[in-house]
Amino acid sequence: MLRIGCHLSSSKGFLAMGKEAVKIGANTFQFFTRNPRGGKAKALDPEDIAAYLDFAKEHGLAQILAHAPYVLNPCAKDEGLRQFAFDTMCDDLSRLKYIPDAMYNFHPGSHVKQGTETGIAYISDMLNRINEKEYQTVILLETMAGKGTEIGRNFEELRKIIDHVEDSSRLGVCMDTCHVFDGGYDIVEHLEQVMEEFDRIIGLNRLKAMHLNDSMNKLGSHKDRHEKIGEGNIGLPAFCAIVTHSKLRHLPFFLETPNDLDGYQREIALLRKEAEL
Template sequence: MHIGCHLSISQGFTKAGEVAVSIGANTFQFFTRNPRGGNAKALDTEDIEGLKRIMEDYDFGPILAHAPYTLNMASYKEDTWNFAKMAFKDDLQRLETIPCSLYNFHPGSHTGKGVEYGIERIATVLNGIITGNESTIILLEGMSGKGTEIGSTFEELRAIIDRVKHSELMGVCLDTCHLYSAGYDIVNDLDGVLESFDKIIGIDKLKAIHLNDSMTEFGSNKDRHAGIGEGTIGLEAIINIIKHPQLKDLPFFLETPYEPEGHKKEIETIKDVLKSC
């Protein structure tokens, strides 16, 4: 099992790798740039080599780069859309240097223009930038469906992928909190949810899981993450997700409301329960 959490790279990639190891993780997720802005930290070759050594020494799974929240490819506002194009292109170029094979982003919000409009805007960005020569798999994150978000249904994710010329480089990251809030019953019908995903998108496109409990009820369409076992999904259902034959080999990333020490306790709890199964 490869499990990790979201870690800051403000002190460098090597430091993030060291923190991951110290909390019992063997992967981690990081923001490519300021999550609420757009600035990206300059890359340091020696720092990146240090991360590579840690990943090799501790048998890391794939680490996951996360685009900033400000990236909205579905926007009708030209300045917002142009920023999304700039950040996405720059991120893909930078990730060719970092030992990171997965890049996740929120599809975006159409802000009243309609889902079809938003999907076309997203596809236009992707087709204008992806060359087919990238070594990174680009992941659409499944969303909870709040407001005018795009990507809360498997059908919407598939519609984006279908419009991308180099769709072989496209995949999906599912978030357990988002899934449950969007109306996919991963507590009582995990097999059914995965069967639906396979039928609509293809299980081979599922590349990563954001592992979170939910503060809100099933089908709430709200994005409120809770600590593992502390929400409406519950520890038993989360363990079932980690153990599922179609999911167990994927990397899992905690996005729960804790600092690394809190994530350490969650990872220990998960490992302890798995040992007793």
């Protein structure tokens, strides 16, 4: 069965997110670990987590995705900002041990005119330091559109980060369809070739999740503007090809389109129907 969900607000707790997911036909979901622009995370509620885990087992919810706040920049020029990213991620990962099946996704960051190699070195160094804490959660690097000095604008940059992490056994990739399309990868006309390139450079075994987002912009724009499924420049046929692809259909898919819950419900139903044809 297609594993598909959307981004839900964590403000009401895990059980509430689980119930919202089931209500809209989802069997997974993504959430921010805290305010996406930063700030402290809410105190853990053991009773809520226990109730969620029981509910998830009963309703077939599996392998949810925690998203780090956007404000983190592991390759910032300022050492204090890099330390803030490290401290925040450690705090998030320490909390995620209570949700054993969850994965953790983050944006690699922007090198801010320090150069790509310097940025990659900072990110890898942070991941090596995190590994010393022996967290068990799988950490995902997200593919980026390439705005400004973003790291992760192509598969090669992500590969370099992975290569500089001493133990990369729990390190994977989340592919964002809008980001890779805006980054110049033609998943509309040449999906198979893009997947082959990803496999050659990174390895499909590293691909652990996908963000499904249409794009307001054209191929290679490097702008990163999400659109509803089928209403952008990627188009519905490409998404149908993605969710039914023999090497992708086993992955969890997460919608990050500009939608309310009703809109997500329609998109989930649409893609589920296409996947079952």
